[in-house]
Amino acid sequence: MAIYKDSLLEAAHSGQESIYTIANDKIEVAFTTKGAQPYSVKVQNYRTYDSTDLYLFKPGNSEMGIGIYTGENINTKDFVFQLTEKTDSSIVMRLPFRNGGYIQQKYTLRPGTFVVSNELSFIGMEGVIPRNVSYYDFDWDVTIPRMEKGYKNEVQYSKVDYYFGGDKKPEEIGRGRNADKRIENRVEWFAFQQQFFSAIMRPVNQFASGELAINFIEEDDPSHNLMDCAAKMRGDFKVSNNVVINNEFYFGPNHYKTLKSYGQKYEKIIPLGGWMVGWFTKWVIIPLFDFLHKFISNFGIIILLMTLFIKIVVLPFAYKSYSSSAKMQALKPEMDKLNAKYPKQEDALKKQQATMDLYKRAGVNPMGGCLPMLLQLPILWAMFRFFPASIELRQQPFLWADDLSAYDTIPLLDFGTRIPLLGDHISLFALLMAVSMFLYSKITTQGQMSSNDPNTASMRFMSVWMMPIMMFFICNSLSSGLTYYYLLSNLITMIETWIIKKFFVRPEDVLAKLKASEGKPQPKSKWQQRLEEAQKMQRQMMKEQEKKGRR
Numbered sequence: 001m002a003i004y005k006d007s008l009l010e011a012a013h014s015g016q017e018s019i020y021t022i023a024n025d026k027i028e029v030a031f032t033t034k035g036a037q038p039y040s041v042k043v044q045n046y047r048t049y050d051s052t053d054l055y056l057f058k059p060g061n062s063e064m065g066i067g068i069y070t071g072e073n074i075n076t077k078d079f080v081f082q083l084t085e086k087t088d089s090s091i092v093m094r095l096p097f098r099n100g101g102y103i104q105q106k107y108t109l110r111p112g113t114f115v116v117s118n119e120l121s122f123i124g125m126e127g128v129i130p131r132n133v134s135y136y137d138f139d140w141d142v143t144i145p146r147m148e149k150g151y152k153n154e155v156q157y158s159k160v161d162y163y164f165g166g167d168k169k170p171e172e173i174g175r176g177r178n179a180d181k182r183i184e185n186r187v188e189w190f191a192f193q194q195q196f197f198s199a200i201m202r203p204v205n206q207f208a209s210g211e212l213a214i215n216f217i218e219e220d221d222p223s224h225n226l227m228d229c230a231a232k233m234r235g236d237f238k239v240s241n242n243v244v245i246n247n248e249f250y251f252g253p254n255h256y257k258t259l260k261s262y263g264q265k266y267e268k269i270i271p272l273g274g275w276m277v278g279w280f281t282k283w284v285i286i287p288l289f290d291f292l293h294k295f296i297s298n299f300g301i302i303i304l305l306m307t308l309f310i311k312i313v314v315l316p317f318a319y320k321s322y323s324s325s326a327k328m329q330a331l332k333p334e335m336d337k338l339n340a341k342y343p344k345q346e347d348a349l350k351k352q353q354a355t356m357d358l359y360k361r362a363g364v365n366p367m368g369g370c371l372p373m374l375l376q377l378p379i380l381w382a383m384f385r386f387f388p389a390s391i392e393l394r395q396q397p398f399l400w401a402d403d404l405s406a407y408d409t410i411p412l413l414d415f416g417t418r419i420p421l422l423g424d425h426i427s428l429f430a431l432l433m434a435v436s437m438f439l440y441s442k443i444t445t446q447g448q449m450s451s452n453d454p455n456t457a458s459m460r461f462m463s464v465w466m467m468p469i470m471m472f473f474i475c476n477s478l479s480s481g482l483t484y485y486y487l488l489s490n491l492i493t494m495i496e497t498w499i500i501k502k503f504f505v506r507p508e509d510v511l512a513k514l515k516a517s518e519g520k521p522q523p524k525s526k527w528q529q530r531l532e533e534a535q536k537m538q539r540q541m542m543k544e545q546e547k548k549g550r551r
Contacts, residue, residue, distance in 0.1 A: 023044075023109070027114055028041070034077070035064060035081070036105035043114075048145075049146075049403070058145055063142075064142075070125075070129050081095045099124065105118070115248060115249065120246075122244075134236065135234050135235060135237050140231045141228070141229070143227070144199075148394075150477055155175075155226070159172045159193050159214065163187065163190070165186075173214055179213070183209055186206045199249070202247065208234050211232045215227060255392075272382075273381055281382045281386050299393055299398060308492070311496070318496065341354075387482035388481075403480070407427045407478065413425055427477070427480065430475040434468040434469065434471055436490035437467065440490055440494050
């Protein structure tokens, strides 16, 4: 008994599948006549972490189909098309119908690009497709393999994006979490995005609605696949004798300039740090990175020069922070005297007022180091987002690191078995970064915080011990380029601090200024005025409580 009413469809349903390949210097795309769809995509000039050919999806790991109603529901993925034309850069396949009409799929690989143009045609189908049909369905299920050294990092930067158009960034699902999304708005394009490579599908006339899903595969799965992605999209369809629907596929690297060159906002899939720091990454970090790469091939040296440049740019802000830190360190003996003078909790306001007076006479602003440090946080966040997503660092070696886009390790610190919280390795750059952070915190807080004050002792413990340990565990599986940058940043900061203390803010100068101000009336700051008011209110409340107690 026939499954399909059309005898030609019935024959095509059980036809013999054939595979054909087209290629240029960028990608090699294999097509199957079963569904007239991409069968596999190999990205040229790139390799996986284990030095094998890099497939965006491997043979048989993709299924794409067009659903349409022709008096019965059909989907092109169920039929074997007939090859009608084949060149080195294009392929044409047809699915004939009994009335003489046909569905045709034409794919053309543009020279020197990662783009495949697709022309989906319904020719002579007016008598086959009912007049009331107003839509077609586009279904695509694809399994994307693992390509990178670090599974955790690869999963964290893999997602599905969908773009509505305009100036807004694409919406996304994924980033290490299984998810699905029903979309009711018109979609300009969507992307199945691995950490460094993407498959993007753009219909020229947009999709009307759809559903997208992503499901991550466990690290120890023997298939070595990364994720399953699915798209079920719906497009507008107007019945006529000849209907042509144009689409575009991008199969290639997540390289900012390459994606941007196609003029479809594809570059928006690259995480630049969000609205707060994205502008800095886009207009400073990426141009600086590209400029240095024109003259220097070693990316470790490029990161060093970038770090120096950024440190020079923020030095005016950092100087205030380092200067404030040095002055407060010089005042530690005086602070110890105040702690001894006001040991009781009820004298807290008096001690605070005396402390502010001490800062005033020494020319210290206790909040002077906070704002400059806050201004530097966006830069740290920009780097945190840029390095793990930068394909330029992919598989680039430096010192003992064999891939600056993944974690680094040495044989001694590569365990080969997973340890809770730590993983199967220790990143040497992350370890050195944590040590440098510990040393810097210990040096800078040693002279500032009094061990007699339990609050400051607790703060010092958090700063000196807990923060470096936390940062080590956070960074252990991240990009070695990122942890190398943080290490350099800490080392340069320590050098800057030493220079400022040695030549610009010497302890003897601070104490000399303090001694010179003794006996001289000092104008009260607004902060001191508020403290005095609070102290008066506290005394008044204590008097009232004493009166109530006598009654």
